[in-house]
């Protein structure tokens with residue numbers, strides 16, 4: 472298909488949109504924020520950054536329409552795109568790959584909203600808005616959970632009454648699947664071997680963080696669970712806590728909504744440091760002598776190293792430990808502190824390669840003789856665009 476492709480990622484009050492050209496290269500990206508408020512605004516990035524006006528209290532549909540109008544007026548998009556790819560957070564057990572969206576698919580996304588109440592409804596809003604803007608264009612759903620549908624039952628079941636799983640779907644689903652799949656694809660490409668024979672540990676460390684064990688091309692264990700709250704320490708999310716905490720805090724007078732919001736928005740690096748969820752700012756604060764920032768970084772790396780150790784139990788061999796996401800790709804210190812705890816597992820970094828993020832080394836940052844460790848930039852939007860293009864071409 473020689474057309475352009477749009478990638479849409481709707482959050483509760485935001486839209487990220489990317490426009491890909493016929494050669495699969497991103498041409499423009501847009502970010503609309505504060506939707507539904509008087510401060511609604513959007514910026515478009517091409518070679519330069521342009522702010523575009525949105526009406527007060529613009530909703531998602533108005534935001535998308537304004538961005539597309541701008542792309543058309545500036546001749547970036549001269550006809551309808553060949554396909555639109557949508558990031559959808561939760562596909563439950565229904566979706567193990569990307570699909571062309573029809574009514575049955577939107578119904579299923581709606582049914583999964585129970586599992587992702589903050590995400591799926593707003594993902595659907597984006598889908599419906601694009602369907603009304605482009606009624607004849609193939610819309611494709613790409614699920615964060617799909618890549619993890621290969622998890623074996625011993626990895627996805629919680630040790631809880633079985634009927635909670637059978638009646639309510641209480642199990643581990645895993646998220647960031649598009650990014651982990653991107654690591655598999657990129658590493659197998661670099662190693663010039665098929666993805667079905669590639670095994671790795673993929674650590675996606677951004678504002679959200681998750682780690683996945685991929686054995687012979689399949690996700691076999693992952694740190695996020697029923698929701699994206701479980702596992703690693705994240706920007707504002709706690710990751711693992713003792714489930715006994717909930718009863719304890721309720722006896723202290725906190726209601727479940729407050730507890731949930733605190734675990735999601737006020738915990739993680741922000742909670743530990745009492746300052747910020749931004750790793751770069753924390754590293755600076757730590758250098759300036761802020762002890763809470765230092766402890767937050769230490770705890771982040773400790774939890775991560777512990778999880779890397781745990782993920783090794785799911786692999787029979789490891790072609791590489793891969794760091795990605797804003798922190799994984801950029802933080803020399805996090806990689807250094809984490810891998811320093813893994814010498815017993817056979818991982819050691821080369822300090823110079825780590826400092827240069829593996830540039831000129833195909834991303835490799837390990838010392839000679841170590842198990843391989845790589846830095847690989849993630850490209851979730853590119854993965855979504857590729858699926859949209861493929862499914863769009865099959866659907867003409």
Ligand code: AMP
Nearest residue numbers: 677678748749750751796797798801802
């Ligand atoms: P993401 O969600 O993938 O955009 O990642 C955001 C996180 O990456 C934030 O915590 C940033 O502070 C962090 N990050 C970005 N650049 C750097 C850097 N140079 N050093 C440390 N952390 C960084």
